[in-house]
Amino acid sequence: MREVDYLLVGQGICGTLLSRELLQAGNSVMVIDDHSPSAASMVAGGIINPVTGMRMVRSWMIEELLPFAKKTYEDIGAEFGVQLVRLCPILDIHVTQDARSLFVDRMPGEQDYLHEEEEGQWKEYFRFNYGINRIAPSLLVDLQGMLQQWRSKLKANDAIIEEAFDLAHCTIAPDHVVYENIKTRKIIFCEGAAGGQNPYFDLLPWTADKGEALIVSIPGLPRDHIYKQGISIVPWKDDLFWVGASHDWKYTDLEPSASFTKSVETQLSYWLKLRFEIVDHIVARRPANMERKPFVGLHPLFSSVGIFNGMGGKGISMAPYFAHEFALHLAGKISLTPSVDVRRFTKILSSKNYG
Ligand SMILES: Cc1cc2nc3c(=O)[nH]c(=O)nc-3n(C[C@H](O)[C@H](O)[C@H](O)COP(=O)(O)OP(=O)(O)OC[C@H]3O[C@@H](n4cnc5c(N)ncnc54)[C@H](O)[C@@H]3O)c2cc1C
DSSP: OEEEEEEEEOOSHHHHHHHHHHHHTTOOEEEEOOOOTTOHHHHOOOEEOSEETTTTEEOTTHHHHHHHHHHHHHHHHHHHTSOOEEEOOEEEEOSSHHHHHHHHHHGGGGTTTEEEOOOGGGTTTBOOSSOEEEEOSOEEEOHHHHHHHHHHHHHHTTOEEOSOOOGGGEEEOSSOEEETTEEEEEEEEOOGGGGGGOTTTTTSOEEEEEEEEEEEEOTTOOSSOEEEESEEEEEOSTTOEEEEOOOBTTOSOOSOOHHHHHHHHHHHHHHBSSOOEEEEEEEEEEEEETTOSOEEEEOSSOTTEEEEEOOTTOHHHHHHHHHHHHHHHHTTSOOOOTTTBGGGGHHHHTTSOOO
8 A cells, every 4th residue: 555645636737736835845645637638727828817807807816826826837947947937918909999998997007917008010910990908917828838747757756647536446534545555644636627526526616617729820920929809819839829718608518619710710810910720629628616716625524635626717827826825724834715715615515415
């Protein structure tokens, strides 16, 4: 029987950053991950945008989350000798006069993030009638690169099992958990959208949110900005661009949809003055929830069972900060931020017969 301090299920951004924090704190860790093609972290654009939504509202806790995330990704990059994060301003290319007015109206109150932009230089690349503004600082993270680097490190340390976790093979006791030939103090579920089917946490207020993006070749488009007009054009690997994303809360399958391709193709044909070619179409479920706040912490009835999930569409900004907080909490050093602590759902999680 192999003994580890923590067993983590899932190596998306949540499992990656929490396992790193736990290891840094001196724990032993084993991660199990089945490389699901619909893992959100594998298709995410990599953007940290401080001001989001139709109403240009400052993202929750962004003053703390953005600098913490930047430092975390810089540190991980330095560990592996690669660049994982860079400042990448977002150009908001307004689609209507109303959209421009809304941005301009918000500028005095959001001087840290909303700025004027010199438009002339962008006329070579885009058709636009209502002007351009800039959102900065915003970050672009090579999430898939980070996950690959971390997976290699876990493999080298014999700390990852690359297969599906099966709860039927798990015995949960108050002070330990046994999974096949592994004994651990605690099991922490970092399963992304699959967490909605986990019998320990299925009563949390999950929502389904399918997201699609296209990978597009756009020769000649500068790679030092993110371009946004409803959808975003984001620098991606191999000189390509990621273009997305959709939100579909009523999906019936996780297949790439022809309607998404058609609508993006139509928009790009009008918007871009450059030639483009679609080379791939990627899809995943976001681990979204009705509160738009993470699920972090130990189950109120099973103290050997935890969760690190619920990042919705903002895992890249939220996961670094709360992975750190969760690791400190597990070490008994701090309390969790109440609005992310999964024990805010104690009543509903206690209403179930766990057999
Ligand atoms: C199209 C799209 C674009 C996005 N763009 C952005 C963006 O620009 N910025 C941003 O901040 N966020 C973005 N997001 C959201 C972001 O992707 C998520 O918040 C984040 O990736 C969630 O990470 P996670 O680790 O919780 O889940 P996941 O990335 O889904 O990882 C879960 C992992 O658990 C594994 N797993 C699950 N169940 C099991 C099991 N039983 N056994 C073994 N392994 C298991 C899966 O294989 C997977 O590897 C986007 C999402 C989508 C869909």
